[in-house]
Amino acid sequence: MESLRIRVNGKELQVEKGVKLGEVFGILGIQNAVGGKSGSRLIDLLTPLQEDMELTPVFKEDPESLDIMRHTLSHILAQALKELYGYEKVHLGVGPTTEEGFYYDVEVEGHTISSEDLPRIEEKMREIIAKNYPIFRKEVGREEAIKLFSDLKEKYKVEIINRIDEGETISIYGQNGFVDLCRGPHVPFTGMVGEFKLTHVAGAYWMGDSSRPMLQRIYGIAFWDKKDLEERLKFYEEAKKRDHRRIGRELELFLIEDEVGAGLVLWLPKGAILRKTLEDYWKEEHLKRGYQLVYTPHVGNAKLWQTSGHLDYYRPNMFSSMEIEGEEYFVKPMNCPFHIAVYKSKVRSYKELPIKLAELGTVYRYEMSGVLHGLMRVRGFTQDDAHIICAPEQVEEVIQETLEFAIDVLRDFGFEDFKVYISTKPADAIGSPQQWELAEKALKKAVERMGIEYEIDEGGGAFYGPKIDVKIRDAIGRLWQCSTIQFDFNLPERFDMEYVGSDNRRHRPYMIHRAIFGSIERFVGVLLEHYAGLLPLWLSPVQVRVLPVSSEKHLTYAREVEGYLREKGIRVELDARDERLSARIRDAELQKVPYILVIGDKEMEGKHVSVRGKKEGNLGSMAVEAFTNLLLEKIGKKE
RNA sequence: GCCGGCGUAGCUCAGCGGCAGAGCGAGGCACUCGUAAUGCCUAGGUCGUGGGUUCAAGUCCCACCGCCGGCUCCA
Numbered sequence: 001m002e003s004l005r006i007r008v009n010g011k012e013l014q015v016e017k018g019v020k021l022g023e024v025f026g027i028l029g030i031q032n033a034v035g036g037k038s039g040s041r042l043i044d045l046l047t048p049l050q051e052d053m054e055l056t057p058v059f060k061e062d063p064e065s066l067d068i069m070r071h072t073l074s075h076i077l078a079q080a081l082k083e084l085y086g087y088e089k090v091h092l093g094v095g096p097t098t099e100e101g102f103y104y105d106v107e108v109e110g111h112t113i114s115s116e117d118l119p120r121i122e123e124k125m126r127e128i129i130a131k132n133y134p135i136f137r138k139e140v141g142r143e144e145a146i147k148l149f150s151d152l153k154e155k156y157k158v159e160i161i162n163r164i165d166e167g168e169t170i171s172i173y174g175q176n177g178f179v180d181l182c183r184g185p186h187v188p189f190t191g192m193v194g195e196f197k198l199t200h201v202a203g204a205y206w207m208g209d210s211s212r213p214m215l216q217r218i219y220g221i222a223f224w225d226k227k228d229l230e231e232r233l234k235f236y237e238e239a240k241k242r243d244h245r246r247i248g249r250e251l252e253l254f255l256i257e258d259e260v261g262a263g264l265v266l267w268l269p270k271g272a273i274l275r276k277t278l279e280d281y282w283k284e285e286h287l288k289r290g291y292q293l294v295y296t297p298h299v300g301n302a303k304l305w306q307t308s309g310h311l312d313y314y315r316p317n318m319f320s321s322m323e324i325e326g327e328e329y330f331v332k333p334m335n336c337p338f339h340i341a342v343y344k345s346k347v348r349s350y351k352e353l354p355i356k357l358a359e360l361g362t363v364y365r366y367e368m369s370g371v372l373h374g375l376m377r378v379r380g381f382t383q384d385d386a387h388i389i390c391a392p393e394q395v396e397e398v399i400q401e402t403l404e405f406a407i408d409v410l411r412d413f414g415f416e417d418f419k420v421y422i423s424t425k426p427a428d429a430i431g432s433p434q435q436w437e438l439a440e441k442a443l444k445k446a447v448e449r450m451g452i453e454y455e456i457d458e459g460g461g462a463f464y465g466p467k468i469d470v471k472i473r474d475a476i477g478r479l480w481q482c483s484t485i486q487f488d489f490n491l492p493e494r495f496d497m498e499y500v501g502s503d504n505r506r507h508r509p510y511m512i513h514r515a516i517f518g519s520i521e522r523f524v525g526v527l528l529e530h531y532a533g534l535l536p537l538w539l540s541p542v543q544v545r546v547l548p549v550s551s552e553k554h555l556t557y558a559r560e561v562e563g564y565l566r567e568k569g570i571r572v573e574l575d576a577r578d579e580r581l582s583a584r585i586r587d588a589e590l591q592k593v594p595y596i597l598v599i600g601d602k603e604m605e606g607k608h609v610s611v612r613g614k615k616e617g618n619l620g621s622m623a624v625e626a627f628t629n630l631l632l633e634k635i636g637k638k639e
Numbered sequence: 640g641c642c643g644g645c646g647u648a649g650c651u652c653a654g655c656g657g658c659a660g661a662g663c664g665a666g667g668c669a670c671u672c673g674u675a676a677u678g679c680c681u682a683g684g685u686c687g688u689g690g691g692u693u694c695a696a697g698u699c700c701c702a703c704c705g706c707c708g709g710c711u712c713c714a
Contacts, residue, residue, distance in 0.1 A: 201644090202710070204710045214641055214643095217710075257705095258705050314714045316714095365713090369640070369705085370640065370642095371710095371713085372706090490714095547674090549673055580672060580677060582672090582676070586674095586676055589674095601673090610673080617674095
C-alpha cells in the first residue's frame with residue numbers, strides 16, 4: 001500500500017493512501033472538525049486522501065463549515081421530497097449552497113410544490129436529521145454513474161454527468177437509501193447539520209435556460225446557531241419594513257398603477273419635491289465641474305437608431321415604433337445618439353475637449369413583466385446621463401475625475417461603503433487592442449488611486465468597451481448598483497465622430513457614457529430603503545410641520561411662523577386640524593417629518609417655537625430665527 | 640416571457656357556493672385640548688377584467704390584465 005504524507009496544522013503524519021480525512025483527524029485527536037481545507041479547496045471527512053497535502057481542519061467557527069452542512073441540508077431536502085412525493089416521481093436538478101443557505105431545483109411529477117407544502121417538507125427533513133443517518137461517499141466510473149442515475153430516472157443528473165470533464169472523479173453521496181450525484185463536501189451524519197428553515201419556493205429554468213423546462217426551486221436558510229438563523233429572519237423582516245414601495249405609499253411619494261401602466265411611475269407632490277431636490281443638486285454639481293447641460297427629445301427617427309445600431313441589437317428592449325408622416329420613429333431607450341448629434345452640431349477642435357454633455361434624460365425600455373419592481377425596475381425612467389468626449393491623452397484624467405465625482409455625490413447622500421467592479425474585454429469585442437488597453441488601464445489606475453476596494457470581472461465588459469460599476473452598501477448591508485462609467489468604441493465609429501487635432505488632421509475621439517445615480521427612480525428607491533423612509537433633512541419633502549396647540553387661539557402666530565420659514569426656503573406644512581395635539585404629533589412622526597414646531601401660549605409671548613426633532617426628541621423652546629438658522633445650517637451641510 | 644402565489648372600500652385585510660364585512664383613512668358633529676391615536680355619526684364596493692359552470696359565484700373553471708417571490712434578460 002502506498003503511503004501519503006499529510007501535514008495538519010504543521011504536524012506531519014504518514015498514512016495509507018485512501019484513508020479518509022475523518023480518520024486522519026481521529027488519529028491526531030482533532031475533535032469536532034466539520035471538514036478540512038487544503039488551500040481554498042474544501043474536503044469533507046468522508047473523502048479518501050489520494051495525494052500528499054497540507055491541511056487545516058475546518059471547525060464550526062470557520063465560515064467554510066457552513067457551506068459543508070448547508071450542502072448536506074440540500075440533500076436532506078431532496079430526500080424529504082423523495083420520501084413525500086415518491087422516489088421515482090421526484091427528479092432532481094441541482095442543489096447548491098447560497099450565501100445564507102441552500103436550495104434544490106426539482107421537478108415533481110403530478111404535483112406542484114407551493115409554500116403551503118414547506119412545513120410538511122421541513123418536518124420530514126427534521127425526521128431525517130433526527131435519525132442521524134450516516135452519509136456515504138463513493139467514487140464511481142462514468143458508465144456506472146450513468147446507469148445508476150438512469151435507473152433512478154434522474155434525467156437531469158444524467159445530463160450533468162455527460163457534461164463532467166473526462167478524467168474528473170465522479171462521486172456520489174447518500175444516506176438511508178437516498179443517492180445523489182455530488183461533488184460534496186458533506187458532513188458525515190445527517191444529525192450534524194445546523195438550524196434551518198425553508199423560506200420560499202420559486203420557478204427556475206433548468207440550467208438557467210429559458211428554452212429548457214422550468215423546475216421548482218425550494219430555498220432554505222441555514223446556520224449553526226439558532227441565533228444566527230433568527231437574525232437572518234429578522235433581516236428579512238427589516239428589509240420588508242424598509243420596502244420602498246410601502247414607504248412610497250405611506251409617505252405619498254409616488255404611485256405605480258394599473259390604470260397608467262405597468263412599470264410607469266407617477267410622482268406625487270411629495271415625491272416630486274424630493275426628486276426636484278435631487279435634480280437641482282445634480283445640475284449644480286455638473287455645472288460646477290464643467291459639464292454642459294442639454295435637453296433632447298423623447299422620440300427620434302428610425303434612421304438615427306439604425307445608425308446607432310440600437311435597431312439591430314437593442315430592438316427587443318425598445319417600445320414599438322410609431323409612424324409620423326410616413327417616417328418611422330421610436331421612443332428613446334437611451335440618450336446617446338442625441339448627445340452625439342449635439343457633439344456633431346459643429347466641427348470640434350481638440351482645444352474644446354473634453355466635452356461633457358449631461359442630461360436628466362427620461363428613457364423608455366421594454367422590460368419583461370416579471371422583472372418590474374417598484375422604482376427599482378421600471379419601464380420609464382430618468383437616467384442621470386452624461387457623455388464625455390475626449391482625446392486619447394485625456395482618457396486617464398477624465399476617468400479619474402469622473403470616478404471621483406461619482407463617489408463624492410454618493411457620499412453626499414450618506415453612502416460611505418462602495419464596491420467597484422471593473423469589467424474587461426470580452427471575446428467578441430470590437431475596437432483595437434490599443435483602445436482596450438488604454439481604457440482598461442485608465443479604469444484600473446483611477447480606482448487604485450482612490451484606494452477603493454475593487455474586483456475585476458475578466459471578460460465581463462460589453463463588446464464595445466470596458467467599464468467601471470460602482471455599487472453602494474446600504475444601512476443593512478445590501479449592495480445596490482448605481483454609478484457606471486462605460487467606454488464606447490462603437491458609437492464614435494458608427495456616427496463618424498471627429499475632432500480636429502493640433503496637427504490640423506481629423507481624429508476619432510474617445511467616448512464615455514456615465515451615470516452616477518444610475519436612474520433617478522432607482523436611486524430614490526435605494527435612498528428610501530437605506531434610510532427606511534427617514535430621509536436626511538435636506539432631502540425631506542416636508543422639513544418642518546407647525547402645530548398650533550389650539551387651532552383658534554394660536555393659528556395666526558402659527559401662520560406667521562409658517563410664512564417666515566417658507567420665505568427662508570424651508571419646506572414647511574401647517575397642521576391646524578381640529579385634532580388633539582398628540583394625535584397631530586403622532587401623525588407628523590409617522591410621516592417622518594424631521595422637525596415639529598409646537599406653538600401655544602408660551603411660544604406666542606416671546607416669538608418662540610417649541611422644537612421636537614424626529615431624531616433628537618424634544619429640544620425645548622427657542623426663538624424662530626434661532627431655529628431657522630439651525631435648520632439652514634444643517635441643510636447647507638446636507639444633514 | 641416562464642413557474643408558483645395573490646388581486647374584496649383610498650390603505651391593511653377577513654369572508655371561500657346562499658343578505659359584501661372590520662380596522663385605519665375620508666366627510667360631518669361635539670369636545671378647545673401642551674409633545675405618538677377624544678368620542679359619536681355618515682359616506683364609500685359591477686369583490687382586477689371578460690367569458691363559463693350553477694337555481695344561486697368574491698367564492699368553482701378558463702382566458703386576459705396587474706401585483707408579489709424567483710428564473711431569465713439587462714445592447
